[in-house]
Amino acid sequence: MARPRTHDEALRLKLLDRAGELLAADGPKALSLRKLAADAGTSTTAVYSLFGSKPDLVNALYTEGFRRFGARMAGTPLTGDAVEDLVALGSAYRTSALADPHLYGIMFTKSVPGFEPNEDAEKLARETLKPLERIIRRAIADGVFLDVPPETVAVGCWAIVHGLVSLELAGNLPEEFDVTTSYEAALRANASGWLRPQSAGTEPS
Amino acid sequence: MARPRTHDEALRLKLLDRAGELLAADGPKALSLRKLAADAGTSTTAVYSLFGSKPDLVNALYTEGFRRFGARMAGTPLTGDAVEDLVALGSAYRTSALADPHLYGIMFTKSVPGFEPNEDAEKLARETLKPLERIIRRAIADGVFLDVPPETVAVGCWAIVHGLVSLELAGNLPEEFDVTTSYEAALRANASGWLRPQSAGTEPS
């Protein structure tokens, strides 16, 4: 054997860190391997020996993003009231997205052209939605929600938060728009729509 | 003065057409000015004298996308029942997106890194949502919907369709998921959530 590797775990973390900063500072367009390597005081080869390629590097960012995101979701306190809990999870989702918009772009809107998450990363991503499904299954089992497939409700909830956050991040919301209030109102309206008719008296807004 | 331009309107249309085809065939990553020019039998300079830059070319695609999209929205037959009409518009939105997914990517998910729509294009985009707002305003005025700012409801409706379509196009829906049915159910649930409580008896399916 020969020459011990200097492209070690420490450098790997440093590169990921700098990549996150570059991303946050100037967006996915500015995330260049050359600039990244230069900033970290190494060469582009290091990125290839540590990650494999640029998409693989982005995959690591994707995974890290979902780790943080999953922690926020799992750490959201729940009350047992299905509608309120869905609103709470939705708010956590938005908080997470606003905390690191470009990471959100990688995770949910394919903002880096060549990138597709690998199987492990995708599995991790799906795991983070588990709290959502748990709430919905219970609400359906308890007769609070309509008796429809839980996936349908879960997808609907995911869609509204994803849609709202995407519109907000893309700057597509109207001027003088009270985002936080409207966001909660929309989440509550959406969740309330799945209530069984006789229990539909829970007033939105 | 001298030499009349041969980079005329016909070439402009041809380039736009080929650009759409390249986009539809291999996605935004494969939309290269060199390939485009070669395919159209001209040089890259033509693109610059006709459009200005690549983002400007994409802006033209964006505008064309919203022209078609707006036509579909405006052409959707309405019944006067707010919830059903919102579902119908939402379905038209999805149809439009599925008809040309990559164009949808340009229009709604910033799939081309450097591109931002210019003012005219953005104004046109906003115009296409007018039918939505009309329905909502009337429903609120008639006391069918809750008395909240119409923008709040409009954004909520836009968000759920955008969210659902994004998830579908990104391949994030569960296996064995009846998209069309669930899509309508989610739209109906979302719209129903804005009904005033006393009229909340409209049963989602």
Added chain:
DNA sequence: TGGTCATCGATAACACTGTTCCGATACGCT
């Protein structure tokens, strides 16, 4: 009609990207 010359457009160059190759390096082992 012939000459001038502004203008157009294709070629080539530039600065950048991700990726690959290859030779110099620097350690572990004999």
Added chain:
DNA sequence: AGCGTATCGGAACAGTGTTATCGATGACCA
């Protein structure tokens, strides 16, 4: 000590968007 080899960094390759160059062109005016 010296060999061998895995490792690493710089250079090379193929591609991108963009810009500059410069020859060809055709409309105007004499």
